[in-house]
Amino acid sequence: MQLPLGRLFWRVFFLHWLAMVAAFACAGFYLYATGHTPPPPGEMPWVLLIPVLSGAAVALPVAFAIAWYLSKPLRHLSLALRDAAGARFEVRVSPALGSRRDEFAELAREFDDMAARLQQAAMQQRQLFHDVSHELRSPLARIQAAIGLMQQDPESAAAMGERIAREAERLDQFIEELLTLHKLEAGAVNPARERLDIIELLADIVQDAAFEAQARGCAVKLDAPDTFVAEVAGETLYRAFENVVRNAIKYTAPHTTVEVRARTFKSSQGAGDGAGWLEISVGDRGPGVPVESCEEIFEPFRRLESYQRDAAMRSVPGTGLGLAIARRALALHGGDIRATPRQGGGLLVIARLPSMAAPGKPASR
Template structure:
């Protein structure tokens, strides 16, 4: 058992034992001996009073003699001359107490006066069996017996509280020990550990903590798998241009007369590698949250128009057209450079996959939920429905994508930029053919 178990155990056990002792002691202190005899005293006096009223003094004498042989409160019947009907000694203290009880509000019938048929009025009152009895036995009054506290109830309460304190401490400390073991496993690289099956049907903060732990480990596993995949893809992407560089260098050495062609090939591959490294650095900064300030006022009309104008030069080479439908006013808050790159990546991707004579349509509109929607559609072959989400993953290439169509980082960068601006981006195939990518950005995004 760990330290937390013992802390829980000792704390709850002491709390329960203190409660048991406090409640038991209070009940004991508030239950003096005379109060515990209140019910039998009242019954005895009521029986004696009825006997005296309807049977007379002789019947009462017989009843009191019979009662004296039982371990019950003794009832005294005292006339006007303070003489007991059985001739028992009656002290002044007993008479004073009887009159006080009779005059009190909580008498409950334990002292009363009854007029008998012989012309005498008797004061009937009861005392516990601690006073002189006819059989000669003497017993101490209950409040003089030196009563001990209720040891057995306190001991039983302590044992029960000990059991439940141990159970409660185990209930709280077990999931924490499990969580500690899970953290140790994760620190050793075992990311497949999960706590939800171990927690079972618990529905409390500790089970919520276990589910949060599972979410964290799952996310870490995804990030590490993504990191391994990215490293694999980067090595693959770099291997091809490096191989072409080595081939161009070898060709330049073997055929000096073709040195110019080799230099052009080397330069092209160097630019390709530089572009790849630049995109990788951008993607890495975006995933690490290093995006700078997002509080600039950005005019999306101007930004998209500039992107469309640049895309027209690239589209002219492939014989396709770029058209834009802008808004009168489209102001958002964010990072103008990052938004420009995101929209440019989407538009260039559409131009790249548009056939000769095709159209790349850029449309802007404002939605009712205070977002600005930018749709970029082309007339290419589109993507399989299963790949509509995967195209935003780094280095992903659809089966319909040519091997020379870039590194597969443009849409991944665009997605991370849009998400950083609290927007959304998704792709769907156009019913008439081609791919349509939609970007939604909130208006007036706070800094």
């Protein structure tokens, strides 16, 4: 695309051109005045036109080059901004500027980084819409199938009614988790905080999860200190830890134990600040996750079924939102969460929570 010459180009061009013409004229007048006798009053020697015309001729390409050099990156940035405004985030400015190493090149790199982040966000949004439609279509298809079977065989109405109720409950849970994730990502969740004992919170979660674990032939064990008090949003944090523990129960092998451990330590961000941290690890004995994919499981709808060879593991129900909600909830409290393959098989999820921290300030790893 041909770039039009803008107002900045012509302003810079004329200013530089006039400045150089004036410089040549002054230099010529000075040389003439110092090397000749003064001309008669009212007369101007024609020889003074020589430096003026020479300056105009020499300054023309120089002023053009300077104006072009200064205005070219701005024209590229202007066109790139128009592309970005039209949702064409693949546009980049740095290649058009070549080997420049000035402030314009730095500005172009900043723009390219912004465009890359916007492009990634747009791709994630499209993927999110695709995943949401897929997650909604599956239970709706099962509901439609149950209704069809119930119409064909009225005697199966009771069984099909239970199936419809179960699928409707899954839909309701999915929509609730999706709304929670949206609020956390948009920063709309700013609940009132209160001082709570996180160990008691974990004990309640483990006690409730034990029933689900028992139904799958496994167990949940809690190993934690006596107390750890922190200023938190109780409901949001409860859901985060519950998602992690229930996720471990879903994938752990039968007749194994999901181990929930907690330990406290002091902050390393400054001596004498008195800030305490709680590290909570949840380990299972499931199929595990490859180390290169441990970050992916915290993205919405990432369940990594391709790594689960066991058909029973692939059929585990879920929306793929639990760990994504957990990460954003921990970040809301200034903490963080990560995953790593567990020695001996399985997955180990480690969350860290400060007793007091600025909201949104992540813990250093």
